[in-house]
Amino acid sequence: MIQDYFGECSETVVKDNMVMVYELLEEMLDNGFPLATESNVLKEMIRPPTILRSVVNTLTGTSNVGDTLPTGQLSTIPWRRAGVKYTNNEAYFDVVEEIDAILDQSGTTVFAEIQGVVEACVKLSGMPDLTLSFMNPRLLDDVSFHPCVRYKRWESERVLSFIPPDGNFTLMTYHVNAQNLVAIPVYVKQSISFFESGSGGRLDVTVGPKQTMGKTVEGVVVTVHLPKTILSINLTATQGSYTYDNGTKLLVWDIGKLNPQKLPNLRGSLSLQAGAPKPEENPSLNIDLKIQQLAISGLKVNRLDMFGEKYKPFKGVKYITKAGKFQVRT
Numbered sequence: 024m025i026q027d028y029f030g031e032c033s034e035t036v037v038k039d040n041m042v043m044v045y046e047l048l049e050e051m052l053d054n055g056f057p058l059a060t061e062s063n064v065l066k067e068m069i070r071p072p073t074i075l076r077s078v079v080n081t082l083t084g085t086s087n088v089g090d091t092l093p094t095g096q097l098s099t100i101p102w103r104r105a106g107v108k109y110t111n112n113e114a115y116f117d118v119v120e121e122i123d124a125i126l127d128q129s130g131t132t133v134f135a136e137i138q139g140v141v142e143a144c145v146k147l148s149g150m151p152d153l154t155l156s157f158m159n160p161r162l163l164d165d166v167s168f169h170p171c172v173r174y175k176r177w178e179s180e181r182v183l184s185f186i187p188p189d190g191n192f193t194l195m196t197y198h199v200n201a202q203n204l205v206a207i208p209v210y211v212k213q214s215i216s217f218f219e220s221g222s223g224g225r226l227d228v229t230v231g232p233k234q235t236m237g238k239t240v241e242g243v244v245v246t247v248h249l250p251k252t253i254l255s256i257n258l259t260a261t262q263g264s265y266t267y268d269n270g271t272k273l274l275v276w277d278i279g280k281l282n283p284q285k286l287p288n289l290r291g292s293l294s295l296q297a298g299a300p301k302p303e304e305n306p307s308l309n310i311d312l313k314i315q316q317l318a319i320s321g322l323k324v325n326r327l328d329m330f331g332e333k334y335k336p337f338k339g340v341k342y343i344t345k346a347g348k349f350q351v352r353t
Contacts, residue, residue: 027062028071043072061102061188100150102171102188108148113337114187114327116155116194117142118318121347124207128352135205137320138347139163141194145187152331155183155194158323165198199320206234206319208344209243209281211351213308217293217301226258227290228308232281235314242313243278245289247306252299258291265289305353314344 025032028047029040037044046069050059059065119142124135145153157163160181168174169192171185183194199205210233217224232240249256249272256267256274262285263278278287295301324340 040072043069059101062190062192064102064104064188100171100186102169102192103150103186104189105150107150107189109146111337112147112334113144113339114147114153114329115144115339115341116324116327117144118322118324118340118342120318120320120322120342120344122205122208122319122344122349123347124205124349126207126211126351128213130210130212132205132207133352135207137199137205138196139199139318139320139322140196142191143187143194144191146190147187147329147332147336148334149332150186151329151336152186153184154328154330155185156325156327157181158325159321162199162201162204162320162322163197164200167196169194204320206321208235208240208314208319209233209310209312211245211308211310213351213353215247215305215353217295217305219301223295224293225290226256226293227288228276229286229288230278230281230310231286232283234319236317238314238317240281240312240314241279242311243281243287244311245276245278246309246311247274247276248272249274249293249306250302252295252302254294254296256291256293258289260287260289261285262287307353308351310346310349310351312346312349316342317344318342319344 025036025044025047028043029036047065050065050068052058059068118139120137120139122135122137125133127133166177168177168183169185169188171187172195173184176182176184185194187194210231212227212229212231214227215224228245230243230245251272253272255269258265258267258274260276262282263276265274265276267274276289281287327338327340329336
């Protein structure tokens with residue numbers, strides 16, 4: 024909620040907006056229990072800060088607290104205000120999945136799971152009743168829903184039936200825990216070795232696309248925390264660029280898009296400090312990536328139907344796959 028109001032959640036932001044944060048907590052909690060947690064309802068009660076509003080409040084001595092109780096708070100649907108009207112009626116859904124994975128030196132999956140979230144942006148007039156169905160809902164585990172979702176309907180039919188809040192909200196979160204259902208979108212061929220003499224070592228890393236369903240892997244970044252005894256590095260990248268911080272020993276290779284015809288490679292020599300012993304353990308690689316228009320679990324929205332209103336809304340679904348904690352051991 025603090026991010027929604029102020030753009031970010033940090034100590035400085037909380038200190039600078041202490042009064043409004045206190046007002047928000049006062050409305051969100053009733054005797055320690057959650058009461059009003061819906062963003063669009065709270066914004067009717069406590070108006071978000073703007074420069075103009077801050078100036079007016081300073082000059083007139085008024086506050087950001089609204090004069091009237093939101094209409095939604097008086098109905099059986101507290102997450103949606105009454106009398107919503109839009110010129111363009113639209114409903115957009117983002118299916119965002121993050122892969123958490125650990126791969127061993129040979130590329131075998133040690134651990135893998137997918138954490139997914141369905142974000143919604145619904146701007147519909149009146150009081151629409153939506154039904155969202157998936158092609159393959161059975162693969163979802165540990166599902167958590169927004170309060171607007173009718174859980175019994177999901178239990179019996181695996182269909183999301185709900186009267187949506189107005190604006191942006193998180194419709195549901197889920198996990199895919201079965202490792203055989205988690206496709207690993209990239210493979211990494213790597214070799215980080217140190218000479219027995221302790222004078223230095225070699226680094227050789229190649230990244231390529233694997234199970235991407237024909238989609239392009241982009242935003243690929245490889246991060247390596249090198250041993251403390253490294254003195255300097257001399258590497259060559261066939262694609263992208265790398266940066267190395269000698270203080271933190273952090274190597275970051277920013278690759279960008281993966282081209283299956285020309286795989287990116289980073290190789291070169293590592294120099295150790297004089298008299299330093301050979302490192303006992305090789306560092307692991309952390310991978311960051313993004314794939315547009317793909318849910319790596321295979322989850323797909325089948326259809327979205329609307330009841331209770333006569334107009335035809337614009338509808339759209341976007342899929343994004345990202346790396347969460349994605350680690351390759353060497």
